[in-house]
Structures are given as structure tokens and as C-alpha cells.
Amino acid sequence: xxxxxxxxxxxxxxxxxxxxxxxxxxxxxxxxxxxxxxxxxxxxxxxxxxxxxxxxxxxxxxxxxxxxxxxxxxxxxxxxxxxxxxxxxxxxxxxxxxxx
Numbered sequence: 001x002x003x004x005x006x007x008x009x010x011x012x013x014x015x016x017x018x019x020x021x022x023x024x025x026x027x028x029x030x031x032x033x034x035x036x037x038x039x040x041x042x043x044x045x046x047x048x049x050x051x052x053x054x055x056x057x058x059x060x061x062x063x064x065x066x067x068x069x070x071x072x073x074x075x076x077x078x079x080x081x082x083x084x085x086x087x088x089x090x091x092x093x094x095x096x097x098x099x100x
Contacts, residue, residue: 001049005042012038 012034020030 001046005046008042009038 016030016034019025020027
């Protein structure tokens with residue numbers, strides 16, 4: 001992809017030089033040609049071509065953050081909630097009684 005970008009920028013540079021050195025051309029026209037035929041389209045194409053790589057990098061970063069959070073939660077003290085521990089109850093006794 002970069003080879004095409006470099007080649008196109010070379011062509012646009014030569015077009016700009018030809019316009020600047022032509023008897024009917026101007027330096028302002030050469031600058032406009034360089035920006036409108038060269039930099040702006042190439043920047044847009046490169047941005048669009050690199051979009052999948054940026055998305056993949058964002059997803060990988062989010063997955064790494066999620067994994068780090070899960071590891072931090074798993075390594076924490078399991079009884080660090082601050083609440084009193086519940087007493088053990090007999091299996092046959094219901095925890096809540098009905099009103100008589």
C-alpha cells in the first residue's frame with residue numbers, strides 16, 4: 001500500500017513542478033495541484049485503509065483491560081465486602097418463619 005502512496009506522491013510532485021515551471025503556470029497553481037491531487041486524497045485513502053487495523057488495536061486494548069480487571073477481581077480477598085459473615089444453619093430449619 002505504501003508503495004502506491006509513494007508512487008502517487010511522486011507523480012503529483014512532478015505535476016506540480018511542471019505547472020510551476022511552465023510559462024503559463026504559477027507557483028500558486030502548483031501548490032494547489034500538490035494539495036488537491038496529492039496530499040488530501042492520499043491522506044483520505046491511507047486513513048480509510050488503516051481503519052481495520054485501528055479497530056483491531058482498540059479491541060485488543062479493551063480485551064487486555066477487561067482481562068486485567070478480571071484478574072484483579074479474582075486475586076482480591078473473597079471476604080473483603082465488609083459485611084458480617086453469615087452463621088451456618090441446619091439444613092432442616094428454614095431461615096424465615098411464618099407469622100402465626
